[in-house]
Amino acid sequence: MAVCIAVLTKDNCPLYVATDPTEDALKMHFLVHTSIDVIEEKLSSATAANDPRDLYLGQLYPNEDYRIYGYVTNTKIKIVVIETISNPLKDARQVFSQVHSAYISLVCNPFYSPGETITSQPFLQTVTALMRGKAIA
């Protein structure tokens, strides 16, 4: 079960950060922020030839209570997922691809401008359901 899912633009501005109410939101924001550095480092060092277009970055760095995973799309939109060690996610890749799909549907809305904070109900519902560990059809 994820405790935090965050979506960032290519300039690392937060588009959307969802945190589980049981966790301290500020701490989650801080962890997402620190993971940006790690993502940037991975991006600059990754050899473009080897990696697939949608980069699943895997676990970003170790932390005593949490595992933090990163994913970047080919438009440099970054997705960060944080889970607790005690309640690990079954499949982080699937979570990322579902967040990515929800983001794609969001961007297809003509009333949404890329770079705006995300307020779309379907997107929020998808992410909330994912955080609870429910797979989306």
Add this chain to the structure above:
Amino acid sequence: TQSSGSSGINAEYGEEVNKQLETMGYNIGVRLIDDFLAHSPSVTRCSTLEEVAEVLCKQGFKMFLGIVPEVRNWSSAKDEFSLVITENPLAEYVELPPHCQDCLWYSNIICGVIRGALEMVQMDVKCSFVGDTLRGNDSTEIRIKFVKILEDSLPAGED
């Protein structure tokens, strides 16, 4: 929360946009009808409104939008009917922002297309939305009302 003043502005804005969409649709429709008829050799002149509705849904909509709306709610005088669209390809992925929620008919361009196309085959109709799932209504429904046959080929408004 909006004051009645600003919701008045919204309604005006909505009306303006709806009108623009209808006009755009009209301009498309007057040209589209020729394309449609050229690609549908089996379509003959319709003698009743029922036939018009049938051709409109089963061939017109199918050709250009890939969907077949349902024809429903005929008036007792058989001069009015509804088209009910179950899956609107124009509205896929669309979410109306709050300020458009009550005033904008997102797919109003379709109404213009129908009006323009039918005018070119000498049929004057009124065409408007009565419901849209984007706005939270139960169904996406267009009401089409037959007005009159246009006797000559002069532009509408001339006698």
